Amino acid sequence: MSEPAGAPHPIPGTAVSDLVSFDGGVRRREALMRPDRYRDLMSLPASQPRIVRGGGYSYVAAGFGGGGVVQDARAFNRIVAFDESTGVLECEGATTLGKVFTVAAPRGWYLPVQPGYPDITIGGCIATDAHGKNQLKDGTFRQVVTSLDLYHPRHGVLRLDGQTNGRLLELTCGGLGLTGHMLRARLQLARIPEGRVRIARHRIARFEDTLATLEAHAARADLIYTWHDFTVRGGGFGRGFAHAGRFVPGTADPRPGRAHSVDARTRARYGVQLLNGATTPAFNRAYELWQSLQPAERDTSLFDALFPVARKVIYFELFGRTGFHEYQLLAPHDRFPALARSLREYLDHHRTPVTLASCKLFAGSQRYLRFQGPGLCLALDFPRGDAGTRFAAFLDGLVRDLGARPNVSKDSRLPREIVAACYPEYGAFRDALRAFDPDRLYRSEVSERLGL
Numbered sequence: 001m002s003e004p005a006g007a008p009h010p011i012p013g014t015a016v017s018d019l020v021s022f023d024g025g026v027r028r029r030e031a032l033m034r035p036d037r038y039r040d041l042m043s044l045p046a047s048q049p050r051i052v053r054g055g056g057y058s059y060v061a062a063g064f065g066g067g068g069v070v071q072d073a074r075a076f077n078r079i080v081a082f083d084e085s086t087g088v089l090e091c092e093g094a095t096t097l098g099k100v101f102t103v104a105a106p107r108g109w110y111l112p113v114q115p116g117y118p119d120i121t122i123g124g125c126i127a128t129d130a131h132g133k134n135q136l137k138d139g140t141f142r143q144v145v146t147s148l149d150l151y152h153p154r155h156g157v158l159r160l161d162g163q164t165n166g167r168l169l170e171l172t173c174g175g176l177g178l179t180g181h182m183l184r185a186r187l188q189l190a191r192i193p194e195g196r197v198r199i200a201r202h203r204i205a206r207f208e209d210t211l212a213t214l215e216a217h218a219a220r221a222d223l224i225y226t227w228h229d230f231t232v233r234g235g236g237f238g239r240g241f242a243h244a245g246r247f248v249p250g251t252a253d254p255r256p257g258r259a260h261s262v263d264a265r266t267r268a269r270y271g272v273q274l275l276n277g278a279t280t281p282a283f284n285r286a287y288e289l290w291q292s293l294q295p296a297e298r299d300t301s302l303f304d305a306l307f308p309v310a311r312k313v314i315y316f317e318l319f320g321r322t323g324f325h326e327y328q329l330l331a332p333h334d335r336f337p338a339l340a341r342s343l344r345e346y347l348d349h350h351r352t353p354v355t356l357a358s359c360k361l362f363a364g365s366q367r368y369l370r371f372q373g374p375g376l377c378l379a380l381d382f383p384r385g386d387a388g389t390r391f392a393a394f395l396d397g398l399v400r401d402l403g404a405r406p407n408v409s410k411d412s413r414l415p416r417e418i419v420a421a422c423y424p425e426y427g428a429f430r431d432a433l434r435a436f437d438p439d440r441l442y443r444s445e446v447s448e449r450l451g452l
């Protein structure tokens with residue numbers, strides 16, 4: 001497209017816009033519209049390919065990049081109804097997690113499953129079937145969705161719930177926005193059990209001890225995750241901490257906490273890549289020291305427990321314009337020893353600046369392309385560059401060989417063959433999408449790359 005960003009695009013009602021995935025890996029110049037009335041979002045010709053964009057916090061290009069019109073849905077962000085006696089909340093698709101917290105928490109309710117940044121939208125959580133800080137106990141976002149209103153030009157507005165269009169509901173939860181535009185969602189919130197969250201820190205001497213440590217503390221935890229240093233060589237490889245939180249009595253603070261603002265574009269505001277091979281070991285050591293200087297148990301507000309990265313977004317900015325990879329994988333429990341050994345051997349021989357390694361326990365049964373199932377979830381961040389490219393390719397082979405699964409909504413370069421090999425229902429997902437929408441109107445860079 002030769003027109004500059006901001007110029008009117010030949011498709012009426014749209015403008016030329018430069019869009020980038022949160023990890024900095026995919027950039028596209030596309031036609032973008034910002035409808036603020038339902039009439040406008042339904043005004044595109046019925047045959048016009050399109051995709052909905054929520055907050056734009058997807059690490060991958062799930063909300064753009066398909067070559068059609070990008071419909072920025074953020075104007076549709078109202079909470080329509082909230083029943084304080086049952087905890088059922090009805091909202092528009094682009095309502096943010098922060099807004100739900102602001103309305104629900106003072107009334108004693110919260111979303112037990114939510115990703116860690118408050119400007120992420122409900123539509124984005126449903127489309128990626130996001131998980132929170134205790135997938136083992138609370139499941140994925142699918143568990144909180146009771147019904148949806150979905151718009152598709154070929155089908156009109158459909159109600160999806162347990163009784164009506166149940167299969168389409170399953171296809172839409174974790175469906176990467178490819179079934180249509182979620183106009184409204186009804187969500188089952190949970191009662192806030194106690195006022196405060198107490199987070200206990202437990203030392204992990206080496207990565208191999210992670211699964212046992214998580215299993216030892218998970219039963220009593222309302223949230224649990226680990227942090228590891230993958231730049232340590234030898235016996236201490238992957239040493240770190242488990243953070244196990246549980247609700248405790250205390251004065252509740254239902255106000256939303258402070259969140260520093262970042263989005264996919266401003267993430268690159270510093271330009272240069274400050275987290276790299278030279279700086280990452282020192283960065284990790286400093287973070288480890290800072291953690292070990294904190295009290296072994298500390299009480300925090302619910303907002304800070306739910307959105308732990310809200311005030312640490314500078315971390316993402318340190319990757320600069322080049323960006324980073326996030327590779328998240330889910331390995332069956334019995335494959336964990338092989339996973340740990342392979343990672344240690346690879347990183348002992350290939351200097352790769354892994355800036356974050358974090359684990360959670362997962363449960364549930366796998367469906368379509370949802371990132372779900374029993375096992376250990378490991379998230380890895382590392383800067384883009386030659387070492388990162390090689391490490392990502394190594395991880396592709398590792399997940400395939402171990403019978404593990406990569407998260408399709410975390411890695412913006414994940415190859416189609418790996419997804420097809422790791423997800424038994426890859427073909428079923430693609431077929432179900434095509435049966436519902438033979439023209440495949442809703443498309444993105446992700447759907448094109450994965451052949452969906």
Ligand SMILES: Cc1cc2nc3c(=O)[nH]c(=O)nc-3n(C[C@H](O)[C@H](O)[C@H](O)COP(=O)(O)OP(=O)(O)OC[C@H]3O[C@@H](n4cnc5c(N)ncnc54)[C@H](O)[C@@H]3O)c2cc1C
Pocket residue numbers: 022051052053054055056057058059062063073093094114115116117119120121122123124125127128129130131132133176177178180181182183309409444
């Ligand atoms: C700081 C940070 C922390 C994160 N933490 C976690 C975490 O803890 N757990 C986790 O699982 N994920 C996490 N994520 C990933 C994030 O939850 C997902 O990428 C989520 O999809 C982003 O939502 P969004 O509103 O930004 O949507 P976008 O990025 O704009 O879009 C994501 C997908 O949702 C679709 N979509 C959005 N709205 C609608 C709608 N109304 N109708 C139809 N489709 C729609 C889009 O088409 C696209 O496919 C995190 C991301 C960041 C940046």
